[in-house]
Amino acid sequence: MTKNHITCPKCQTQISIGDAIGEELRKEYEQKLISSLEKTRAEVDAKIRQELERKSKLQLEALAAMLAIKEKELLQAQQNELEMRKQRAEVEAKEKRLELELLRKLDEERKALEESVAKRITEDYHLKIAEKDKQLTEIARQLEESKRRAEQSNSRIKGDVFEEDLRAFLKKKFDGDEIEAVDKGKKGADVLHTIFYRGAKIASLLWEAKNTVTWQNAWIEKLKEDQRANKTEYAILVSKVLPSGASGNFFIREGVFITDDLEIAYTLAYTLKMHFIQLHEMRLTLSTNDENLKQLFDYLSGTSFKQRIEVIVERLLKLRENIARERAAMEKLWAQREGDYQKILLNTAGLYGEIKSISNDKLPEIAALELDPSSGAAHEI
CATH class of the missing domain: 3.40.91 (Restriction Endonuclease)
Incomplete structure (x- = not known):
């Protein structure tokens, strides 16, 4: 080993002292440079982080403000919707009341109109029938x-x-x-x-x-x-x-x-x-x-006695015929009245059923118009 060289304790390589010092200085410089860079980078990163945090905070604050505004707007919208629904419900309830009143009024007017029309039709019908009967009678005569x-x-x-x-x-x-x-x-x-x-x-x-x-x-x-x-x-x-x-x-x-x-x-x-x-x-x-x-x-x-007996017998026979004819006429009249009674009862029950259906079964019960469960017919009035 010469004086200008040293041996690397790790790899036993001969290294020039000048080179070693230069390398060491270079490494030291690099280390300082790296440290300076890292410090600078850390400072930059810190500044960037601070800037980002500041911007993020501003954005979050802006978003929070916007969210608050949106929540306020949503709340207002919900309140508006609730108010609208409430108003709509009130309008619908009012419309239903008006509709029910209108239906009742229409039913009353229809009933009155039907009665008036039926009366007029009946009168016209009887008048026309009477006229036709008169014409037919005259023609027949x-x-x-x-x-x-x-x-x-x-x-x-x-x-x-x-x-x-x-x-x-x-x-x-x-x-x-x-x-x-x-x-x-x-x-x-x-x-x-x-x-x-x-x-x-x-x-x-x-x-x-x-x-x-x-x-x-x-x-x-x-x-x-x-x-x-x-x-x-x-x-x-x-x-x-x-x-x-x-x-x-x-x-x-x-x-x-x-x-x-x-x-x-x-x-x-x-x-x-x-x-x-x-x-x-x-x-x-x-x-x-x-x-x-x-x-x-x-x-x-003689003829006188025979004729008197014949007159008596004839009058008795005619009296019996008249009684039978009157009985038949009364039975016919009773049957006609019974038919009229049944028609009136059925029409009344039908009208009551229609009104009851329109009112959703809210009308009071009328026992006389309810069906007899045993016979399926209306109670006798």
Whole structure:
């Protein structure tokens, strides 16, 4: 080892003393430089950190201020929203109250209008029905009058011919009796048949001839009136048409003999004539000493007693018919009133149900309009 060199204790390398001192100085300088740099860097970092902290603090303060403003604005907005919701709720509640009041008023007005319209419609309907009925009645009357005139003209011709045939037939069959035609327009049917026996008048028959296509029950009543007016024992109606329900060619209705066959009519008249002859002979055989008995027999076998009994029986039968007719009319009226009652009850219950539904079941209960759970029907009122 020379004087200008030293050995590195670590690596045993020979190092020049000049170089070693220079290196050491360099390292020392570098160390100082590094320390100075680090100090400068630390100072710079501290300044930067301070600046950053200052700026961050300012930013945080600004953000805090902004946040406070935002929170204040949010709070105000929430308060505004709450106020708006409150106002909206009040408006909606007011609208609902107004709507409910309006609905109630509309229901009242609708009910009044319906009643008014129903009343007006009913009045108009009844008026129109009455007018139509009047028109139809007038048309029907005119048609019936025209038909009656036409039928009258036709029936008069046919009736006259049939009446002539009947009179000729009776004259041929009963040549010993008196067969008279009743004058037109005079009460007394068509033919008055007076029965004679051994020159004495013993009885009389009243004949009516009808040659039409339709039957009329009024013929019987008229013929009976004519019979009473002429005081004949019996009345016989010979008609080409018989009433519906008639069985056979011969029957008796209200004391009037009715047939559509001239031969049957002859047999009937001949039988009646034989009956009158027998009564006449019995009357002749009574002793003149039994005058009261003879008078009683004459009365009981005479036309007057027979007609009085017939009138009494007819009035009783008509009284029974009137009672039956009145009973049927009352039952019909009761049924109609029951129907009106049911309609009123159902309409009232329906109206109550609609109003109750609109008010969300807030109406008070009306027991009479509630359904009976056992029958499903409304209680009787």
